[in-house]
Amino acid sequence: MSAIADVARLAGVSKSTASRALSGNGYVSGATRSRVQSAAADIGYIPSSIASSLATGLTRNVGVVIPFVNRWFFAEVLEGIESALISAGYDLTLYRLHDDTARRQHIFDYLLRRKRVDAVVVVGISLNPLEVGSLTALGKPIVGIGGEIPAISTVSIDDASASRFLTDHLVSLGHTRIMHLGGDQHEQMDFAVHTQRLAGFRQALATAGLSHPGDFRAVAYSIPGGYAGALAVLSDPSSRPTAIVAGCDEIAIGVILAARQLGIAVPAQLSVVGIDGHALAEMFGLTTLEQHPTEQGQRAVQLILDRLGPHTGAVPNERITMPVDFVVRRSSTAPPRAE
Amino acid sequence: MSAIADVARLAGVSKSTASRALSGNGYVSGATRSRVQSAAADIGYIPSSIASSLATGLTRNVGVVIPFVNRWFFAEVLEGIESALISAGYDLTLYRLHDDTARRQHIFDYLLRRKRVDAVVVVGISLNPLEVGSLTALGKPIVGIGGEIPAISTVSIDDASASRFLTDHLVSLGHTRIMHLGGDQHEQMDFAVHTQRLAGFRQALATAGLSHPGDFRAVAYSIPGGYAGALAVLSDPSSRPTAIVAGCDEIAIGVILAARQLGIAVPAQLSVVGIDGHALAEMFGLTTLEQHPTEQGQRAVQLILDRLGPHTGAVPNERITMPVDFVVRRSSTAPPRAE
DNA sequence: TCGCAATGAGGAACCGGTTCCACTGCATCA
DNA sequence: TGATGCAGTGGAACCGGTTCCTCATTGCGA
Incomplete structure (x- = not known):
């Protein structure tokens, strides 16, 4: 006996009227509505979202595909997505993307196509045309975060201009030997963030005429990664750079720790800048270009909701570039020491 | 026209036979089965999990209620839960618990009771009897991670003996002025971790006869929290402790950074121990008691699956204490300097 | 040779909602 | 005053699977 039928019988109305009274769709008199509502309250009726989904074809659930949850950027994005979805009355189903190809394919070919999700947000990964097609063919909106993906809407910062801006900043301070410690191009989940930042x-x-060989070193995208990379790069005083553009704040913090370890004064002997706005940046006095991952997640959800809303025609794809904030903290950047 | 009906028509069988052939339940001849399977493959049939859930009453989806995803412990646990669920063919729906009471109630009274999840894992929060009752009344298994909750199964480490063990270690090295920098009792989501560790x-x-006033200072559960707390505690040389038991590795790392800042040698002048096994512990040479949150998450899922499996009677509740590993790294613990 | 069990397959009910359609009053308008 | 239309309601179909029940074969043991 379906639960709503119980409510209906208790209120002395038909199932259809009970449904209308509770959902607010269609004509129901005020008296009937309140009778149904109090009947529902009496027996503690909670509609089955499964049944509702089957009938309407809407799950009010969004799939999130993400490679990590234990990294700063991804965790922040996820929180933004979650809060925006919950506020809109949507659930969030989490699919963690492993580097395992078979699992990845399983997610896109099967898990996301079972009518369990109304839309998909992919974070920090690029999609190939097959993956995009497989979802758009089902009419499911997709939004990407963290880079540009052809044929779908994306939310990201402009990675190339971010690192260009930071490098310009160091150049303007007078630095001439500047290095980039960034992510490994191969490690990136076939996404272009690292490549863009390096570019x-x-x-x-x-532009500044300061190109030089050995300007880049690939390191793990973490504090220990930056630390290890910096130890290697800074240990030889003759070839040591005077400034480092880190691929992210965690790398930058690793660099600062390595410099302290080696007795290199920051910023007197070494300037360091990062990208992110990590929670630890302030503590380390790190000059950084803050991106706001939580807001990126929220913005992505907004795009999703626009596309799930009452269909006022197809919504065109958007490529949204989110703003960044340059936060100068004097303890990590300074002009190079005169020699 | 339901999709499975298409498959059935193409294969020249009834809907029921098609369902049996694809799901493997009931009698189907080998010839019929392969005819149905190839028909399904031909039209790219993917069953609607919504419809299946409605018919069977099983969603193959587990709700995870968690207060943070951007903190080490929680992120690690979540990864463990995710991987175990995916391996078992379950989906994971994420509900982040805000400190907002109304939202919390909404999750337990409504979101988790709509037949969307077969079971619930709660991480790092205590449940009151109403919350437990509201779910168990629906026959949904619940498992908690990170502390003990009456009437349900839980997975956790023994927090009290963890800090007792670490303190004993410092005592055995000869320290007599030992402090604890731990989480704020009020900040904990009404869970007892901080209280236990302090106890x-x-x-x-x-036991060692070393009790003293001012033995504890509440700090934020993070590197900056430990840093700020340690700056305050260590700045007065006359009252300075010779050893600190941190409530977690992040606090411990903050302490180490503060000590460096103040020119206090670690471990010569200050020993520091943590609890966690954080990714940064090794880099900082931190002696710690490693817990393995990923495994805790996996273990919790295993308990869930035991309770969702073919019902061989009710499975009794279990209170599982997970093992910890003591990792001594000489750079953060040493006997106190003779004075 | 008969009877019963196991196998194989179809029809229909069912899961619990939503919504289309038909019908009844009753007010509105020409 | 009769046509029109809308508010309000119930019945039934429907969403897309699963499963119970029925029935027809076939095989095997007694």
């Missing part, structure tokens, strides 16, 4: 860095160097 | 610490002090 922006090199553009800035080239 | 274990004080038991050990008492």
Whole structure:
């Protein structure tokens, strides 16, 4: 006996009227509505969202595909997505993308296509045309965060200009030997963040006429990664850079720790800048370009909701570039020491 | 026209036979089965999990209620839960618990009771009897991680003996002025982790006859929290402790950074121990008691699956205490300097 | 040779909602 | 005053699977 039928019988109305009274769709008199509502309250009726989904074809659930949850950027994005979805009355189903190809395919070919989700947000990964097509063919909106993906809407910062801007900043302070410690191009989940940041860095160097071999070193995208990379790069005083553009704040913090370890004064002997706005940046006095991942997540959800809303025609894809904030903290950037 | 009906028509069988052939339940001849399977493959049939859930009453989805995803412990636990669920063919729906009471109630009274989840894992929060009752009344298994909750199964480490053990270790090295920098009792989501760790610490002090006022300082559960707390505690050389038991590795790392800042040698002048096994512990040479949150998450899922499996009678509740590993890293613990 | 069990398959009910359609009053308008 | 229309309601179909029940074969043991 379906639960709503119980409510209906208790209120002395038909199932259809009970449904209308509770959902607010269609004509129901005020008296009937309140009778149904109090009947529902009496027996503690909670509608089955499964049954409702089957009938309407809407799950009010959004799938989130994300490679990590234990990294700063991803965790922040996820929180933004979650809060925006919950506020809109949507659930969030989490699919963590492993580097395992078979699992990835399983997510896109099967898990996301079972009518469990109304839309998909992918974070920090690029999608190939097959993956995009497989979802758009089902009419499911997709939004990407963290980079540009052809044929779908994306939310991201401009990675190339971010690193270009930071490099320009160091150049303007008078630095001439500037290095980039960034993510490993191969480690990136076939996404272009690391490549973009490196490209922006090199553009800035080239413009300033400061290009040099050995301008880049790939490191793990973490504090220990930056630490290890910096130990290697800074240990030889003759070739040591006077400034480092880190691929992210965690790398930058690793660099600062390594410099302290080696007795290199920051910023007197070494300037360091990061990208992110990590919670630890302030404590380390790190000059950084803050991106706001939580807001990126929220913005992505907004795009999703626009596309799930009452269909006022197809909503065109958007490529949204989120603003960043340059936060100068004097303890990590300074002009190079005169030699 | 339901999709499985299409498959059935294409294969020249009835809907029921098609369902049996694809799901493997009931008698179907080998010839019929392969005819149905190839028909399904031909039209790219993917069953609607919504419809299946409605028919069977099983969603193959587990709700996870968690207060943070951007903190080490919680992120690690979540990864463990996710991987275990996916391996078992379950989905994960994420509900982040805000400190907002109304939202919390909404999750337990409504979101988790709509037949969307088969079971619930709660991480790092205590449940009151109403919340437990509201879910168990629906026959939904619940498992808690991170502390003990009456009437349900839980997975956690023994927090009191963890801090007692670490304190004993410092005592055995000869320290007599030992402090605990731990989480704020009020900040904890009405869970007892902080209280337990403080209690274990004080038991050990008492046993060693080293109890003293001002043995504890509440700090934020983070690196900046430990840093700020340690700056305050260590700045007065006359009252300075020779050893600190941190409530977690992040606090411990903050302490180490503060000590460096103040020119206090670690471990020569100050020993520091943490609890967690954080990714940064090794880099900072931190002696710690490693817990393995990922495994805790996996273990919790295992308990859930035991309770969702073929009902071989009710499975009794279990209170599982997970093992911890003591990792001594010489750079953060040493005997106190003779004075 | 008969009877019963196991196998194989179809029809229909069912899961619990939503919504289309038909019908009844009653007010409105020409 | 009769046509029109809308508020209000119930019945039934429907969403897309699963499963119970029925029935027809076939095989096997007694």
